[in-house]
Amino acid sequence: MPIERTLTIIKPDAFEARHVGDIIKILEANHFRIVAARLVRLSRREAEGFYKIHRAKPFFPSLTEFMSSGPALVMVLEGENAIARLREVMGATDPAKAAPETIRKLYASGIEHNAIHGSDAPQTAACEIGYFFPEVELI
Numbered sequence: 001m002p003i004e005r006t007l008t009i010i011k012p013d014a015f016e017a018r019h020v021g022d023i024i025k026i027l028e029a030n031h032f033r034i035v036a037a038r039l040v041r042l043s044r045r046e047a048e049g050f051y052k053i054h055r056a057k058p059f060f061p062s063l064t065e066f067m068s069s070g071p072a073l074v075m076v077l078e079g080e081n082a083i084a085r086l087r088e089v090m091g092a093t094d095p096a097k098a099a100p101e102t103i104r105k106l107y108a109s110g111i112e113h114n115a116i117h118g119s120d121a122p123q124t125a126a127c128e129i130g131y132f133f134p135e136v137e138l139i
């Protein structure tokens, strides 16, 4: 399995509910290594830039409002097959469809307020890591 790097965001809902530690514990238990971290409060414009791929979606205004509503923890994670594996550990976007014990099943309250983001493919990971951590090496 290749060693990869991926971007994750512990979103404002999980931060506000004080689940940062719980989520990091799950990530570390699943053998992800944190190689960079930043506590951010995104501006609306930064949230729009990050999610620009979704700009035509009906949920874009509320998603970017939510993502800029409070602090969030952005991290680069490293591990074997990290991109696909993080998405498994996160669970489905909609927590109602997420597998038991996944982060979203445990901590998300809805399809939008879903606790955590993870890059969905190698190219997206490269782009998203560069958005927050231009200095971090992509492997």
Ligand code: CMP
Binding pocket: 054, 059, 063, 093, 111, 112, 113, 114, 116, 117, 118
């Ligand atoms: P994320 O994995 O960060 O990628 C895009 C985000 O948009 C997603 O998590 C959700 O927070 C949000 N999202 C996706 N689909 C919907 C939807 N149908 N309604 C509202 N928000 C959504």
